Amino acid sequence: MEENVTIHRYFDSAEQAELFTLVTKISEKELAPVAAAFEARAEFPRQLVARLGELGVMGMAFPERWGGGGQSVTFYLQVVEELARGWLAVAESVHLQVLTCRGLAQYGKDSLRERYLPAMLEGRLLGGNCMSEAEAGSDLAAMTTSATATDDGYEISGLKTWVSHAGVADVYLVYCRTGRSGPGGISCFLVEAAQDGVKVFPPFAKMGVCALPTAQVAFGEVRVPAERMVGGRNRGMLVAASVFDHGRMGISACAVGLAQAALDYASAYAKERRQFGSPIASFQGMSFMLADMAAQIAAARALVLSTARLIDDGYPASAEAAKCKLFATDTAMRVTTDAVQILGGYGYVRDHPTERWMREAKLLQIIEGTNQIQRATIAQSL
Structure with a gap:
C-alpha cells in the first residue's frame, strides 16, 4: 500500500x-x-x-x-x-x-x-445492534419485535435482520416494542448472545464485506431482567438517535479510507503500466480521471473532519452527518469504479483488489440509512 x-x-x-x-x-x-x-x-x-x-x-x-x-x-x-x-x-x-x-x-x-x-x-466482548426488521428497515417505528413485562423483567420475542456481528457478538442491543405503535413505544435492552432463546441464522451471502457476518437473529421468549433496559421504558428511540449521527460519520470515514486505497492503487498502477511507449498516467484521459478522484476524496475528507469538529464542540450535526454520509459514500462508489476502469481488464479480475473495493463501496451507500434517506434528512433541514 x-x-x-x-x-x-x-x-x-x-x-x-x-x-x-x-x-x-x-x-x-x-x-x-x-x-x-x-x-x-x-x-x-x-x-x-x-x-x-x-x-x-x-x-x-x-x-x-x-x-x-x-x-x-x-x-x-x-x-x-x-x-x-x-x-x-x-x-x-x-x-x-x-x-x-x-x-x-x-x-x-x-x-x-x-x-x-x-x-x-477493550474488545474482549463484541457487540451488535438489533434494529432492523424485514418490514422495518429505515422505518424503525414499524418494528414488531416485542418485550412483554413479567414479574422480574421482560420477555423478548421477534426476528431482527441485517444484524452485523451476528454470530460473533457476545451481546446485542435489541430494540423492541413495549408500548403503543409508532416511535414512542420502543425500548432497548442488552441481551447476552448465549442466552436461551437467542438463535442466529446463517450469514447472508453478500456481494462484499464477506468477512463481516450479517444475519438474522431470532429472539424466542428471551427473558431479561429489568435492569438490562438501556434508557427508560418507551424511550428506545432516544438511544437509537444517539447512534444515528455517529453511525453516519463512521461510515463516511470508512468510505474515505476505501476511496483513498483505490486511488493509491490506481495511481501506482497507472505510473507503472505502459502503453504506446509511455506510462498510462501520462495520458490526459487517465491523469484527469486520477485528478478528479483525488479532488473528490479531499472534499469528502474535509467534510467529514469539519462535521467531526462540530460534534466535538457539542453542536447538533444531524443534517451535516447526513451530508457526509451521502457525499463520502457516493465518492467511494465513483472512485472505486474509476479505479477498475483505470486498470482495464485487470481491474475486473480478483488478482487485483479494485473489483472487491467497488463491491464494498456499494454497501456503504446502503447501510446506516440509504443515501435516499440521507437526501430526505438534508431536505428536511432546509
Missing part, C-alpha cells in the same frame, strides 16, 4: 500522532495483506479486531471513567479512515462496536455500564 504524503492529519497531541502511526503500520502490514484471503473465506478476523481493542481503538472517543481514551471524535474518525484504507471489514467492525457501546455509555444504568462497558471498549 502506497502512503499518500499529501494527506494532512489533525492531531492534538504527540500521543495521538504516535497511536496513528501505529494504526497505519497495522493497516498496511497486518490488515491489507490478509484481507483478500479472509474475504474469500468469509472468515471474521476476531483476533485482529481484538488486537485493535487492546490498543484502545474502540474506546478512544469514550470517557476515561468507563475505560475509554478521552480522545476527540475528529481523531477517532481519522483512525477509522486509516483502518478502512487497509481493510474495510475491520474498520466497519470497529465502527459497529463503537456504535453498540455508545448507546450503552450514554443511556445505560451505572451497574450495566460497569459490568459490560469496559470489556466492550
Whole structure:
C-alpha cells in the first residue's frame, strides 16, 4: 500500500500522532495483506479486531471513567479512515462496536455500564445492534419485535435482520416494542448472545464485506431482567438517535479510507503500466480521471473532519452527518469504479483488489440509512 504524503492529519497531541502511526503500520502490514484471503473465506478476523481493542481503538472517543481514551471524535474518525484504507471489514467492525457501546455509555444504568462497558471498549466482548426488521428497515417505528413485562423483567420475542456481528457478538442491543405503535413505544435492552432463546441464522451471502457476518437473529421468549433496559421504558428511540449521527460519520470515514486505497492503487498502477511507449498516467484521459478522484476524496475528507469538529464542540450535526454520509459514500462508489476502469481488464479480475473495493463501496451507500434517506434528512433541514 502506497502512503499518500499529501494527506494532512489533525492531531492534538504527540500521543495521538504516535497511536496513528501505529494504526497505519497495522493497516498496511497486518490488515491489507490478509484481507483478500479472509474475504474469500468469509472468515471474521476476531483476533485482529481484538488486537485493535487492546490498543484502545474502540474506546478512544469514550470517557476515561468507563475505560475509554478521552480522545476527540475528529481523531477517532481519522483512525477509522486509516483502518478502512487497509481493510474495510475491520474498520466497519470497529465502527459497529463503537456504535453498540455508545448507546450503552450514554443511556445505560451505572451497574450495566460497569459490568459490560469496559470489556466492550477493550474488545474482549463484541457487540451488535438489533434494529432492523424485514418490514422495518429505515422505518424503525414499524418494528414488531416485542418485550412483554413479567414479574422480574421482560420477555423478548421477534426476528431482527441485517444484524452485523451476528454470530460473533457476545451481546446485542435489541430494540423492541413495549408500548403503543409508532416511535414512542420502543425500548432497548442488552441481551447476552448465549442466552436461551437467542438463535442466529446463517450469514447472508453478500456481494462484499464477506468477512463481516450479517444475519438474522431470532429472539424466542428471551427473558431479561429489568435492569438490562438501556434508557427508560418507551424511550428506545432516544438511544437509537444517539447512534444515528455517529453511525453516519463512521461510515463516511470508512468510505474515505476505501476511496483513498483505490486511488493509491490506481495511481501506482497507472505510473507503472505502459502503453504506446509511455506510462498510462501520462495520458490526459487517465491523469484527469486520477485528478478528479483525488479532488473528490479531499472534499469528502474535509467534510467529514469539519462535521467531526462540530460534534466535538457539542453542536447538533444531524443534517451535516447526513451530508457526509451521502457525499463520502457516493465518492467511494465513483472512485472505486474509476479505479477498475483505470486498470482495464485487470481491474475486473480478483488478482487485483479494485473489483472487491467497488463491491464494498456499494454497501456503504446502503447501510446506516440509504443515501435516499440521507437526501430526505438534508431536505428536511432546509
